[in-house]
Amino acid sequence: MKRWSPQTYLKAGRAAGIPEDVLQNAVKIAAQMQDGCPPIFSLKHLANLTGVPYPFLHRTIDRTYQTEAYTVFRLQKANAGHSPDRFRYICAPSPELLRVQRWINKYILSNLTSHHASYAYDERNGVLEAARVHCQATWLIKLDLTNFFESILEPQVFKLFRSIGYQPLVAFELSRLCTRIRVSGNPDARFWPGEHASTLPYKDFRIGHLPQGAATSPKIANLVMRSLDEKLYDFASRNELIYTRYADDLIFSSRQPFDRALASTHIQAINQELRDEGYWLNRAKTKVVTPGTRKVVLGLLVDGPAPRLTKAYKKYVTDHLYYLSHPEISAEAHAARKRFNSLQGLINHVSGKIAYGISIEPQWGAEQGQKLKQICGRLPVDYVVFP
Structure with missing residues (x-):
């Protein structure tokens, strides 16, 4: 997508006979955009930018579809037992919705920065870097x-898009x-803070949530949680x-004198910060x-x-290499015993x-890579998926 230029826009608009006041209003709206995000003037404009048909976008937003744009898979969480939230729901967007979500990721969300204490879903080796911060902690x-x-x-997602500069309807x-x-x-419009959804030209006021599996969810989650990250970072400092x-x-880690009573006090304070922002601790995983x-x-x-x-982790890898190389054990049988569909799947x-x-x-x-290649x-x- 080319960078938006008000001069080019005005020239093309005047040549097309668009009224001057309409053009100037569009330029004024575009000037409000933050962080290099592209202006979007209407849903039809978004359809043109993304190449996704306008009727599909409108049905998805208005929720007048006969078949929703997500295929939902239910997966059981590891070690969840019989807890009420033992299932994870993965929502795979349709090709059309995936296309528009990827466009939003590339041209809007990628311009925005998460809090520096947030390590997931970016170009860093987030697991390694997040762990490195806590090395040699005593608690x-x-x-x-x-x-x-x-x-x-x-509403939190709406607020994010409004903060970038999008007009209320486009942000919605x-x-x-x-x-x-x-x-x-689902919550409804009664729980919508500030700019009320009922003023917009859509009649379904049920409030949605970020679906796990949507292309936009990881980045939006990090951006929405920036205010919480700031509070928790300040608390930690x-x-x-x-x-x-x-x-x-x-x-949270510490290299300072500490005890369980202080840890409990900190957890209570952190939990209050979370609840104030609308989040809840999983008590079973608090350690x-x-x-x-x-x-x-x-x-x-x-x-x-x-x-x-x-x-x-190392034993898991070396055990597989041992059985794959054992002269008296069939590699295919080992793959089947470990419930892989094929030997190639296990190798991958x-x-x-x-x-x-x-x-x-x-x-x-x-060293393990060389063993696997041998x-x-x-x-x-057919091949080894290996750097």
Whole structure:
């Protein structure tokens, strides 16, 4: 997409016979845009920019579709037992909706910056960098947010697009394209703060939420949570703590004198900040890690000067390499026993694990990679997905 120019716009508009007051109003609206985001004057303009048909966009926003634009998959969370929230719902957008969401990501959301304490969903090696911050901490407070994406509601997304400079109607339409309603239990317009949805030309006032699986959800979640990140970062600074957030994983660490009573006090204060912003702690995943115990952040050991892979992670990889290379064990049988659809699928899986290992411990990862390549030279596989 070419950079928007008011001079080019005025020239083309005058040549097309568009009234001068309409053109000048559009230029005035465009001047309000922040952070280099492109102006969008109407839903038809968005349809033209994205190449997605206007009728589809309007049906999605107005919720007059016969078949919604998401395919929903229900997956059981690991180690969730019989808890009420033991399932995770993944919402895969239709090709048309995915196209417009990717456009919003590329041309709008990519211009905006998340809080520096937020490490997920950006170009950094977020897991490694977030873990590195907590290396050699003596205490850890590990917290988890309940229903992370679903907790972020349509009015918050609307507010984000308004803050960029989009007019209320366009901001509302963008927020609808990035959110989804549940089958039941949706808040309605009574809970819409500030600029009221009922003043807009759409009749369905149910409030949607960010769906996990939408292309826009990760970046929007980080941007919406910036105010919370600022509050938690300030809290951490006042209390000589280090704070990071990786999606719904909140980590606070300390190298200062500490005890469980102080940790409990901090958790209560943090929980109040979360509730004030509309989020809830997953109590089952709240952990206080004390001196002398193993310290793991986002799956990495942080008890030394640099993050390291856990023994369990390394053993998982080396066990696969052992069975794949064993002269008396069929590689295909091993893949089937581990419930992979094919030997190639298992090779791809192990390759991905090794590639991640290289990003954390390059020497160990490179050694395992060479072993995998040698093994694959003797197996009936087409290729090795490996850097």
